Amino acid sequence: MNRGGASHPLVELTLARLREIFREPEALFWAFIFPILMSVAMAVAFPSSGSAPVAVGIRQGDGADALRSALAASKAFAPRIVTPADEGRALRDGEVDLVLVPGTPPTYRFDPARAESRAARLLLDDALKRTAGRADPWTAPEEHISLPGSRYVDWLIPGLVGMGIIATSVWGIAFSIVTARMRKLLKRMVASPMRRSHYLLAQVLARLLFLLPEVGVPLIFGRYVIGMPLRGSLVTLAIVSLVGALSCGGIGLLAASRTKTFEAVSGLVNLILLPMWIASGVFFSASRFPPALQPFVQALPLTALVDALRAVILEGASLASRQVTTELAILAAWGIVPFVLALRIFRWR
Secondary structure, three states: OOOOOOOHHHHHHHHHHHHHHHOOHHHHHHHHHHHHHHHHHHHHHHEEEEEEEEEEEOOOOOOHHHHHHHHOOOOOEEEEEEEEHHHHHHHHHHOEEEEEEOOOOOOOEEOOHHHHHHHHHHHHHHHHHHEEEEEEEEOOOOOOOOOOOOOOHHHHHHHHHHHHHHHHHHHHHHHHHHHHOOOOHHHHHHHOOOOOOHHHHHHHHHHHHOHHHHHHHHHHHHHHOOOOOOOOOHHHHHHHHHHHHHHHHHHHHHHHHHOOOOHHHHHHHHHHHHHHHHHHOOOOOOHHHHHHHHHHHHHOOHHHHHHHHHHHHHHOOOOOOOHHHHHHHHHHHHHHHHHHHHHHHHHOO
C-alpha cells in the first residue's frame, strides 16, 4: 500500500537506477558506439570475399617487375614487390597471403596453416600456368552466387549485439551494487519499506528498459547503413534479447551479492566475461574449438544468445523453431539459477 503518494519501492528503485545508467558515459559508449565502430571497422577490413583481390608479394629481384605487371592486369590479384628482409613480416602480419619468388619454375612461400594462403597458392598457380600456355582438358562452368548475410560483417553484428547485452548487464549491475555497498547506501536501504527482491529486481528491470536502444541502434545501423539482412520477426528478436538480458542480469546479481570492493568485482566479472568473449563465437565460429570442449562452449549463456540472435536475424528462425527454443532454455536456466542463488546469499553490508 502506498503512503503519501509514494510509488511502489520497485518502481522507485528502477527509476533511480535508470538515472544512474544515463549518467554513465562509459555505459552509453559500450552500448551504442562500440558496436557501430566495430561493425564499420570489420566491414572495411573484411569485405565480401568475391570483391577482395588476393594479396601477393613478389620477392625483389630479376623478373619481379614482369611478374608484378602480369598479375596486376588481373583484378583477382593485388601484387606488390617485397624485399627478402621484409617478406617474413609481410606474411606474418597478413599484408600478403603468399610470397612469389621469381624463377623457372617460381617458388611459392606461404604458411599452409592459413586457409587464405592455401587458396592464394591455388589461384596463383593456376594463373601462372595459364599465362605459360597450359592447355586444360576442359573448363568447368561457374555459377557465382551472392547470398545476403554471407559477409563477415553480417555475421559479426549479431555477435556484437549479444556481447553488448551481456557485458552491459553484468558490468552495470555488478558495479552498481558494489558501488552502493561501498558508499554504505545498501546499509541505509535495510530500514526502508522494501524487500531484498525489490532491490535486486530493480537492478535487472532498469537494464531491461535500457535494452531497446541497446539492441535497436546497432541493428538499425547494420540494416540501413551496412546492408545486413533482417529476416526474422521483430517480436522474436525482442523476446530473445529480453531473455538474454534477464539471464545476464542474474549473473551480474550473483557476482555482486557479497563483493565489497571494485578490485574484487572487476576481477570476478572479467573472470566471467572474458572466457565467453573468446569461446562463444562472437568474432569467430565456436565450432572451431575441439569436440571435447563443445559441451562447455554450447552451455555458455553468450553462446546461446549469439546463436539465437543469428538464427533470427540471418536465417529468419521463428520462436517455435528448435534452434531458438533450445537456446532460450539455456538462457532461462542461466537467468533463474543465478537469481535464486543471489537472493539467498545477498548481503546488504
